[in-house]
Structures are given as structure tokens and as C-alpha cells.
Amino acid sequence: MKKTTFVTQPYLPPLEEFIPYLEQIWENKVLTNCGPFHHQLEEALCEYLGVEHICLFTNGTIALVTALQSLRITGEVITTPYSFVATSHSLLWNGIKPVFVDIDPNTLNLDPSKIEAAITPHTTCIMPVHCYGHPCDVDAIQKIADNYNLKVIYDAAHAFGVQDASGSILRHGDLSVLSFHATKVFNTFEGGAIICPDAKSKVRIDQLKNFGHVGEVSVVAPGINGKMSEFNAALGLLQIKYVDQAIAKRQKIDALYREQLASVKGIRCLQDAGETVANYAYFPILVGPDYPISRDALYQKLKDNNIHPRRYFYPLISEFPMYRGLSSAHRDNLPVATTAAYQVLCLPIYPDLDEALVTEITSLIAIQ
Numbered sequence: 611m612k613k614t615t616f617v618t619q620p621y622l623p624p625l626e627e628f629i630p631y632l633e634q635i636w637e638n639k640v641l642t643n644c645g646p647f648h649h650q651l652e653e654a655l656c657e658y659l660g661v662e663h664i665c666l667f668t669n670g671t672i673a674l675v676t677a678l679q680s681l682r683i684t685g686e687v688i689t690t691p692y693s694f695v696a697t698s699h700s701l702l703w704n705g706i707k708p709v710f711v712d713i714d715p716n717t718l719n720l721d722p723s724k725i726e727a728a729i730t731p732h733t734t735c736i737m738p739v740h741c742y743g744h745p746c747d748v749d750a751i752q753k754i755a756d757n758y759n760l761k762v763i764y765d766a767a768h769a770f771g772v773q774d775a776s777g778s779i780l781r782h783g784d785l786s787v788l789s790f791h792a793t794k795v796f797n798t799f800e801g802g803a804i805i806c807p808d809a810k811s812k813v814r815i816d817q818l819k820n821f822g823h824v825g826e827v828s829v830v831a832p833g834i835n836g837k838m839s840e841f842n843a844a845l846g847l848l849q850i851k852y853v854d855q856a857i858a859k860r861q862k863i864d865a866l867y868r869e870q871l872a873s874v875k876g877i878r879c880l881q882d883a884g885e886t887v888a889n890y891a892y893f894p895i896l897v898g899p900d901y902p903i904s905r906d907a908l909y910q911k912l913k914d915n916n917i918h919p920r921r922y923f924y925p926l927i928s929e930f931p932m933y934r935g936l937s938s939a940h941r942d943n944l945p946v947a948t949t950a951a952y953q954v955l956c957l958p959i960y961p962d963l964d965e966a967l968v969t970e971i972t973s974l975i976a977i978q
């Protein structure tokens with residue numbers, strides 16, 4: 611029986627190197643509530659990512675929910691239907707109405723030229739996603755936000771380490787949110803973070819992730835428990851030592867896929883979107899109408915060969931029951947996203963993926 615290959619495999623640093631971290635936790639008995647590893651990971655991530663202020667979280671979804679809380683976002687928020695469902699769920703958890711806007715056919719990110727038409731007197735914020743780690747058109751989005759006095763919160767769950775010409779992609783907008791889930795480029799098993807622009811915002815976000823507590827006897831907001839534990843922070847500290855190495859391995863796989871799929875008729879590989887440093891988080895292909903079989907038939911064919919690609923993002927968020935009643939969720943409003951959802955297939959990519967296996971996958975795609 612051949613080994614099954616999934617779309618991703620979590621990256622794990624050498625186990626023996628984790629033991630000293632555990633010994634330290636056992637010795638000082640600080641398990642959570644912003645202990646020494648939490649503090650060290652904040653510093654290490656600020657340095658690695660090239661940002662000034664970061665707040666660590668138990669996961670990316672609670673970080674998104676808290677980011678919206680911290681800016682007191684209400685009413686309607688413009689967002690993309692082409693994402694993981696947590697993006698829109700964070701709005702519903704705040705009693706906010708998501709307003710879906712279509713995506714750009716080249717980047718599959720929120721299309722800035724379609725945003726203005728979706729703005730109403732209730733709009734307070736735009737929540738775009740740097741899909742697959744490819745940067746959004748941040749300048750165009752900021753211009754609209756400035757014109758209409760809207761906040762911008764980026765769901766940057768895919769964009770760890772990504773840079774554009776002037777530095778980290780995470781410095782754009784009012785806040786950016788990362789996920790350190792097991793499937794992401796950098797993981798702490800579960801985890802997440804908010805990147806914020808100043809120390810004052812960090813104080814507020816850190817209060818909100820700790821029940822709104824300030825000191826022992828004062829609670830200033832209806833905060834939540836979003837704290838990252840010392841165990842997860844320690845995993846992050848060890849993981850960060852290996853992340854460049856892991857991304858370099860991903861880059862090789864990305865290049866191999868592109869080379870081997872370049873001449874396959876009907877298959878389009880997504881191109882970069884202005885990043886100067888990429889993270890190769892995903893490898894999406896678009897199965898076009900000129901490919902001999904349908905996307906789903908190719909998906910099944912790969913599965914029959916023990917290769918498990920994912921149809922990220924199918925169905926669109928706007929198709930799920932809690933969203934499909936919204937007028938912006940109608941397919942006529944989202945033609946590009948709808949087409950992408952029926953064409954995309956994310957192929958396996960992770961640091962330990964064997965190059966021979968990449969060739970096997972591309973051969974299966976090439977030969978009909």
C-alpha cells in the first residue's frame with residue numbers, strides 16, 4: 611500500500627531540542643499568562659517579521675475576533691468570500707454583517723475596484739485576506755479606506771514572513787492577524803497573533819485577550835481568554851530557528867511544480883502578486899475549461915492515487931448556510947470567486963515533501 615500524501619504536513623523541529631524548553635517550564639512552573647517564553651517569542655517574532663508590536667494568541671480565529679473588538683468595529687464589514695470560513699465567522703461573532711465583494715482573477719484577493727460600490731453608511735471596515743500569502747493591492751485598499759474613513763484589518767493567516775518592496779506585508783492597514791495553526795508555514799500547534807502599529811494598541815489588545823483585566827481587581831472590557839500558553843510559545847521559539855530552512859524547502863517544491871506544469875494545457879499556476887519575499891505556503895493550480903477533465907475529476911484521480919489535494923476555497927464562504935441569505939452572497943455578485951472555487955486545487959506542499967513525489971503528482975496531472 612502506497613503512502614498517502616496530504617496537502618500539507620506540519621513542520622516539526624527535532625524533538626530532543628524541545629526537551630530543555632519543557633524542563634524549564636516544569637522547573638519554573640509558569641504555564642501561561644504571559645510568562646518568559648511568551649515574552650521571548652514576542653521579541654523573536656518582531657525581529658523575524660520586521661514589525662514593532664505583536665500580541666500572541668491561542669489561535670488565529672480568536673485573534674481576528676479580538677482585532678475587531680479592539681477597534682470597536684460594528685455595522686458592516688467588506689470582506690472576501692474566497693477564504694477560510696474563520697474570516698467571516700469572526701465578523702458574526704461580533705454581530706457584524708459581512709458584505710462580500712468579488713476577487714481579482716489574477717491574485718484571487720479582494721478586488722479593490724469593486725469595493726466602493728459595496729460601501730454603505732453602515733460600513734466601518736474592510737477585512738481583506740492575503741490569500742495563499744500573495745499580497746493584496748494594499749495601496750488601492752488603503753486609498754479607499756482613507757476616502758471613506760474605514761479601518762482595514764488584514765487576515766494575514768497565510769502571509770507569515772511575506773515582504774513587499776518596502777518590508778513586511780504585515781505593516782499595512784490598522785491591524786494584521788496571523789495564524790500559527792499546525793497547517794501554516796510557521797506553527798505553534800495552535801496559535802495566532804495580532805500585529806499592531808503602536809504600544810497603546812498593544813496594551814488594549816493584551817487586555818482584551820486576558821478577560822479585559824487590568825491589574826488584580828479591575829476589568830475594563832468584556833475581554834475573552836485568548837492567551838497563548840508557555841508550551842505553545844516554547845514551540846514557536848524552537849520553530850523559528852528552522853523557519854527559513856523550511857521556507858527554502860518549500861521554494862524548491864514550488865519551483866519544481868511550476869517547471870513541470872508549465873506546458874500542461876489547461877492548468878494555470880497562480881503567479882506572485884508583488885511580493886519580494888514569498889513564503890510558498892500553498893500551491894494552488896486552476897483547472898481551466900481547456901483541461902481534458904473537470905477539476906473534480908482530477909481531484910478524484912489524485913485521491914485514487916493516494917494524493918490528497920484540497921479544493922481551497924470551495925465552497926465559497928458565501929455559500930454556507932449562515933451566509934447565503936445575504937444579498938452580497940448571491941453568485942451574480944461574485945462571478946470571479948465562483949469560477950475560482952470551481953477551478954482551484956491546492957497541491958501538496960510542505961518542507962519534507964519528496965521531490966520524486968512532486969514529479970509523480972505532475973505526471974498524473976499531465977497524462978490523461
Ligand SMILES: *Cc1c(COP(=O)(O)O)cnc(C)c1O
Binds near residue numbers: 800
Ligand atoms: C488558518 C486560517 C484562519 C484561522 O486560524 P486558526 O489559527 O486556525 O484559528 C483564519 N483565516 C485564514 C485565511 C486561515 O487560513
